[in-house]
Amino acid sequence: MTLAGNAASAAASAPERHTAVRTTPTSGFGHKVGSLLRNGIVQAVLVAVGLVWLTPTVGLLVSSLRPGTEEDSSGWWTAFIHPSTLTFSNYSHLLDNGDITQAFWNTVLISVPATAAVVVIAALAGYAFAWLRFPGRDAVFLVVVGMLVVPVQIGLLPVAKLFGAVGIFGSIYGVILFHVAYGLPFAIFLLRNYFAEIPKEMLEAARMDGGTEWTIFTRLILPVGKPALASLTIFQFLWVWNDMLVSLIFADSQSQPLTVALQSQMRQFGANIDVLAPGAFLSLIVPLLVFFAFQRHFVEGVMAGSVK
Incomplete structure (x- = not known):
């Protein structure tokens, strides 16, 4: 029995040795x-x-x-x-151009409020749709999702007529309101889905500790949702900063952004490359700085969505 046991043990260990040798x-x-x-x-x-x-x-x-x-x-x-x-003489001549410098600041005045308003409103609405109970919540959210399929071109003329009636057509305020209105559906959809993935136990524990909804939103939801908020900030800022269609319709010569100003500076066949090239690079460098400023949170959001 001992020999048989030894043989069996040797036979059992043989594959292990063989595997060890192979590895x-x-x-x-x-x-x-x-x-x-x-x-x-x-x-x-x-x-x-x-x-x-x-x-x-x-x-x-x-x-x-x-x-x-x-x-x-x-x-x-x-x-x-x-x-x-x-x-750098091209940049000196460009910055001496009053129309270009005014258009650059118009772009800043349009992009920053339009981005901030969309992020703030969408964060509040996303939290409400994800965790608050109120009548018609699901129906309203379906309407918001349905607005994602509405092309921006459909609303240009009706909204332009509305803005003309209220006296803001051709102003910076009109351009900002249009970008905010058409940026909210996607922003609410994105943040609502992200906030809904937060464990329910975290919110219940905060409520048991006496936290109000505003406290939970500011001290729990916003810190946890930094990756989604950073991603939304990058997307919205890039969309508004690089926009030309909406500004061509709603902005006049005093409120036009940089994209429209560069287009109006073009001569026949684009021969003024000494104006267009520095202007285009000036328009490019600001979104790059914004992206790198939020890059760490953006990468965290991408990785969080790819790992279970």
Whole structure:
């Protein structure tokens, strides 16, 4: 019995030894070299994609620093051969243009309030739809979701007529109100779904401790919802900052944003690249700064939605 038991034990342990022998090479030098090669290939591909993606931005930056006389005779990439030709005179002339500077501040005055109003109102409404009980809650939320499928072009003329009747057509206030109205459905839908994923036990514990709904919203919901709020802030700001259709309809010459001002500055065939290039890069750099300012919370929101 002892011999049989030993044999059985040896037979049982044989596959384990065999498995151990088979798995040993995977942690050896060859496996490490292969892993480094695979990682190197992936990183090289990502770097190549990043360079291709950044090429238009780099080209725009270089073009904005080149004299207008050189744009007709050579491409922007030739500036790397003769970097001494680069100058900031285009930006000086651009900032001396009163229409462009006024349009830039108009863009700020439109984008910041429109973004802040959408985020604040959508956060309050999202919390109400997610955790408060009131008559017709689901029906109202369905109406909000249904408004997502309404194209912005449908509301341009009726809203323009309404704004004309109340006296705000052609003003910054009209542009802001339009962006807020059409940005709220998506914002409410996004935040409501995010807030609804918060564990119910957290809210019940806060209520048992005597917390009011306002206290729960400001001290629990908002801190937990930072990733969603950051994502919404980035999306809304980019939509408003880069908009031209709404501003073409609702803004006059005194309230037009930068996108409309650059379009109006174009000469025949876009020959004034010395004005358009620095203006376009000025319009590009502000959204980039906003994105990098909220990048950490934005990445947290993406990762939170991908991990159970």
